[in-house]
Amino acid sequence: MLKVNNIEVVYSDVILVLRGVSLSVESGQIVALLGANGAGKTTTLKAITGLLRTQQGKVTRGSIELEGRRIDRLSPDGIVRLGVAQVFEARRLFSHLTVEENLLTGMLFRPESLRSPAVRNDLEQVYHFFPRLKDLRRRTAGYLSGGEQQMVAIGRALMARPRLMLLDEPSLGLAPLLVQEIFEIIQRINAESGVSMLLVEQNAAVALQIAHHAYVMETGRIVLDGPAGQLMENADIKEFYLGLTQLGERKSYRDVKHYRRRKRWLG
Amino acid sequence: MNWPLVPQQVMTGILNGGTIALIALGIVLIFKASEVYNFAHGHLVMLGAFLTWWFAGAEERGGELFNLPLWAATLAAVAMAMLLGLAIERFILRPMTGQPVLAIILVTLGLAQFIEGGASILFGAQPKSNFPTPFSPSDVIRIPFPGAFNDTIILKQSLVASFLVAAVASALFILFFQYTKTGLAMRATAENHDVAQGVGIRVSRIFALSWAIAGVIATVGGVLLATVTGVSLNMATVVLIAFPAVLLGGLESFAGAIVGGLIVGLSQALVQASRNIEVRNSAEIVPYILLLIILIVRPEGLFGQKRIERI
Ligand SMILES: Nc1ncnc2c1ncn2[C@@H]1O[C@H](COP(=O)(O)OP(=O)(O)OP(=O)(O)O)[C@@H](O)[C@H]1O
Ligand SMILES: [Mg+2]
Numbered sequence: 369m370l371k372v373n374n375i376e377v378v379y380s381d382v383i384l385v386l387r388g389v390s391l392s393v394e395s396g397q398i399v400a401l402l403g404a405n406g407a408g409k410t411t412t413l414k415a416i417t418g419l420l421r422t423q424q425g426k427v428t429r430g431s432i433e434l435e436g437r438r439i440d441r442l443s444p445d446g447i448v449r450l451g452v453a454q455v456f457e458a459r460r461l462f463s464h465l466t467v468e469e470n471l472l473t474g475m476l477f478r479p480e481s482l483r484s485p486a487v488r489n490d491l492e493q494v495y496h497f498f499p500r501l502k503d504l505r506r507r508t509a510g511y512l513s514g515g516e517q518q519m520v521a522i523g524r525a526l527m528a529r530p531r532l533m534l535l536d537e538p539s540l541g542l543a544p545l546l547v548q549e550i551f552e553i554i555q556r557i558n559a560e561s562g563v564s565m566l567l568v569e570q571n572a573a574v575a576l577q578i579a580h581h582a583y584v585m586e587t588g589r590i591v592l593d594g595p596a597g598q599l600m601e602n603a604d605i606k607e608f609y610l611g612l613t614q615l616g617e618r619k620s621y622r623d624v625k626h627y628r629r630r631k632r633w634l635g
Numbered sequence: 636m637n638w639p640l641v642p643q644q645v646m647t648g649i650l651n652g653g654t655i656a657l658i659a660l661g662i663v664l665i666f667k668a669s670e671v672y673n674f675a676h677g678h679l680v681m682l683g684a685f686l687t688w689w690f691a692g693a694e695e696r697g698g699e700l701f702n703l704p705l706w707a708a709t710l711a712a713v714a715m716a717m718l719l720g721l722a723i724e725r726f727i728l729r730p731m732t733g734q735p736v737l738a739i740i741l742v743t744l745g746l747a748q749f750i751e752g753g754a755s756i757l758f759g760a761q762p763k764s765n766f767p768t769p770f771s772p773s774d775v776i777r778i779p780f781p782g783a784f785n786d787t788i789i790l791k792q793s794l795v796a797s798f799l800v801a802a803v804a805s806a807l808f809i810l811f812f813q814y815t816k817t818g819l820a821m822r823a824t825a826e827n828h829d830v831a832q833g834v835g836i837r838v839s840r841i842f843a844l845s846w847a848i849a850g851v852i853a854t855v856g857g858v859l860l861a862t863v864t865g866v867s868l869n870m871a872t873v874v875l876i877a878f879p880a881v882l883l884g885g886l887e888s889f890a891g892a893i894v895g896g897l898i899v900g901l902s903q904a905l906v907q908a909s910r911n912i913e914v915r916n917s918a919e920i921v922p923y924i925l926l927l928i929i930l931i932v933r934p935e936g937l938f939g940q941k942r943i944e945r946i
Contacts, residue, residue, distance in 0.1 A: 422829055448835030456833060462826040465819075473823045477835030482816050524834065 369395045369564045370416070370532055375430030375440075377408070377415055379423070385411050387588040388430070391566075393532065398558050398565045400575040400596065403585035409568040410457050412585070413534050416566075417454055418444040434532070448477055453530035457537050457568075459521040463510025467501055470509045470520050474527030487527075494523035497553050515546040522550075526557065532564045533557075539571045547571065551578050576600050639784040640908040645901065646778075650794045652900025653801035654863075658856040658873055659880040659892035660805060661849045667825040667887050668845035670736060671728070674743045676853055677874030678750040679716065683854025684766070684861040684870055685758045686712035691767040705767045705858075713854050720850030724843045747871065755868055762867030768793055770862065797859035804855050808848075809889055821845065825887075876903070879922035883929055885936025894937060898925065 370393040377386035386408050393399045403409050414420045415427050418439070432440040439447055453474065461470050471494055472482055480486050495502040498519040504512065509520055518538055525533055538554065539547040555578040558565055569575035576582055576596045584592040584599070592599070658680055665673040690701045690708035703711060727746060731739050770793035778788040812818040824831040824841040832838050860870055880899040884891020899922040906918045929937060 417833060419829065419833055422832065444832045445835045445837050448833075454833060456830060460827065460830045460833075462823050462830065464826060465822060469819060469822075472819060473831075473834050473836070476816060476820045476823070477837075482814075482819070528835065 369393050369397075369435060370566065371433040372412070372416065373431045373433070375412075375415055375432065376428045377411055377420065377425055378428050379425045381424075381426075385425075385588055386415070389585070389588070389590055390430075391583050391590060391593070393564050393566050394581075395564055396558075396562050397580040398555070398567055398578055400572075400579035400582040401566060401568045401585060402570070402572050402575060402582060404570065406587075407585040408588045409585055410536055413454065413536055413566070413568060415440070416447075416534060417452060418442055418447045445477060448528060451529070451531035452534065453525035453528035453532075454534040455518075455521045455525045455536060455538060458540060459514075459517045461509040461512075461517055461520055461524075463508070465509055466506050467509055467512070467520055468505040471501075471505075471523045471527050474524035475529075477528070490527055490529065494526050497526070497557055498523055514541050515543075515550070518542065518550055519553075522554070522557075526561075530563055532566065534566050534568075536568045537570060538567070539569060539574060547574055551575075554578060637908050637910050639782065641905070642780050642783040643788050644904040644908045646788050646790055647794065648901035648904025649897055650790065650798040650900070651904060652897035653798035653805075654856055654859045654896075655873070655876055655880050655900050656893040656896025657801040657805055657852060657859070658877040659884065659896045660808060660889060661852045661856070662874075662877060662881045663884070663886065663889060663892045664845055664852075665849050666881075668821060669728070669842055671739050671743065673849070674740065674874070675723075675747040675750060676849065677871040677877070678747045678754075679719075679850055679853035680857040680860065680873055681866075681868060681870040682719070682750050682754055682857070683712050683716050683850075684857030684866045685754050685763075686715050686854070687858050688763055688766050688861065688866045689758065705769060708767070709854070709858050712858070713851050716850035716854040717847045718850075720846035720848070721843050723850075724846040728842070728846070729839065751868060751871065760868060762865060762869070764865050766861045766866045768862040770796065791863070793862045797862055800855070801859055804852060805889075805893055808852065812889065817844065875919075876922065879926040882926055883922075883937055885939025888936070888938035891936055891938030898922075 372389060372391050374388045374390050375386055376384065376388055378384050389408070389412055391399070391401065401409050401412065411420070411425070414423070414425065416432055420426065427440050431438055434450055434452065439450065462473060465473070468491070471491060472487070475487055475490065500516065501519055501523060504516060509517065512520065522535070522538065535554065538550055542550065551574045554565070554567070557563065567575055567579060576599060579596040582593065582596050582599045583590050592602070658676065661679070662673055662676045665671055665676070687705070687708045690703050690711040691705055692702035701708070701711070723746065727742060728739065731742060770791070772791065774792040776790045776792060776795060778790065779786060780788045812822060820831070820836050821841055821844070823834070824836055824838055828838050831841070857870065860873060876899055877896070880895035881892055882895070883898055884893070884895035902921045902925055903918045906921050907915055909915050933939070
């Protein structure tokens with residue numbers, strides 16, 4: 369499905385951020401990309417979606433292929449048209465639009481009209497995965513809770529009828545219970561609609577639960593990869609796990625600073 | 636206050652406000668799409684009026700190429716304005732992408748000068764009194780209104796007609812934004828260019844389209860102004876009246892631009908009902924005084940979008 373071959377990414381012509389990253393996503397799989405703050409996970413996704421260019425970033429070496437076709441020279445909307453939809457880091461909804469309008473922005477590139485049966489059907493599909501959104505559909509997106517916003521962000525990507533979905537830290541800032549809920553839904557979407565997924569996460573525990581395969585990234589390089597089950601047994605990863613379980617037990621935990629500290633488990 | 640004049644002035648003010656609102660809408664459109672305050676918008680209004688006048692047969696110069704009826708001349712001018720809008724976006728603004736906003740704003744000022752120069756070369760600097768309006772100044776509507784001067788309100792037909800056209804144009808414009816696919820793409824782009832691109836919207840097309848639409852509604856506004864006041868290079872100064880309307884409404888709100896336009900029209904007309912000549916002469920600055928007061932009370936304008944920030 370997706371093949372990233374040894375790419376190097378440079379920002380502003382001088383800041384080397386990815387130093388030869390290779391990974392692949394097989395059709396129908398969930399592949400996790402794990403790593404600490406600043407490892408280059410989001411940059412990898414931006415290289416795939418073509419959004420690097422708007423931020424003075426460039427793929428200076430290597431190639432990216434989608435089903436055998438090179439996409440690293442295409443424009444972002446061209447890549448979306450090939451069936452790659454993304455769920456942005458920190459959700460990035462159109463905060464003044466309603467929930468349903470936000471969902472509909474995901475299909476704007478498609479030829480159907482807003483009120484066509486196919487599009488109505490896709491909306492129902494989103495509401496099937498996220499029943500809560502149906503009641504919220506006329507609400508202004510900016511005022512939803514973080515969890516609800518994450519559901520809209522995933523729903524918006526679904527409206528593109530993607531073959532490959534890129535998810536950037538869907539657990540960010542959510543309470544552990546909600547993280548569980550969202551990840552179960554992500555798994556169901558993958559199982560029911562067969563869409564392949566590249567899932568960027570810092571929360572290795574939940575990501576490895578639903579992923580088939582995983583890569584671990586550190587300062588712009590892939591340092592470890594393997595089937596998710598195998599990685600769970602890996603000693604290094606277990607160490608983070610320990611950290612995670614300890615923190616995971618404190619469910620009432622609200623303090624942002626601690627949250628950030630937890631996020632630094634790999635670095 | 637000369638009270639018997641007030642009902643008359645209220646009506647005239649609201650009717651004038653319609654065209655101001657339509658012109659303000661064009662400025663808000665460009666601002667929403669690209670955060671550029673288009674100082675050339677008034678010049679697009681002026682150019683639209685001149686083009687219509689020209690397509691309708693510029694008999695003053697004896698060299699007319701066309702002799703279209705007003706509706707056809709307007710359509711032709713609208714088509715030209717649309718192309719001009721596209722060209723402005725493609726050749727002036729797109730190359731400026733990524734430059735500081737101030738630089739882009741200065742470019743619109745330069746564009747204004749360019750249009751002014753071009754229009755005076757093409758059409759001559761003289762005001763034209765022969766705009767093909769379907770109304771003569773003596774076509775008026777009399778509405779009985781006890782208490783008003785002579786117990787009647789007198790409205791020029793041209794003014795009533797221009798208000799109606801402005802109202803219909805504004806309504807179409809807003810419906811388009813609210814309910815069409817392209818309108819939704821434009822609203823999404825207005826919020827965040829990067830994310831819009833990320834969901835597959837062709838952002839540069841949206842910019843181009845915004846300028847095309849701005850050209851179209853500027854031309855309609857120009858024709859409406861011209862039917863009431865005639866055609867001249869001075870028409871471009873209508874932006875000085877639209878400016879407080881745009882800010883009153885809050886820069887990013889279409890509803891705000893409409894209400895702002897009506898308020899500006901109304902305040903200017905009401906001042907004329909004063910018995911004091913000094914006050915009557917201050918019509919130009921009254922909207923600015925109002926603007927000042929409103930912005931002190933509500934810095935985001937009457938309808939401005941509050942930034943939604945969840946922390
Ligand atoms: N536009 C940019 N210009 C320069 N440097 C950048 C830019 N964007 C990201 N970087 C740098 O690239 C590195 C990788 O950033 P990236 O956002 O890919 O990390 P990440 O793995 O997604 O981290 P996080 O988990 O915090 O989101 C960081 O050091 C960051 O400072
Ligand atoms: Mg990131």
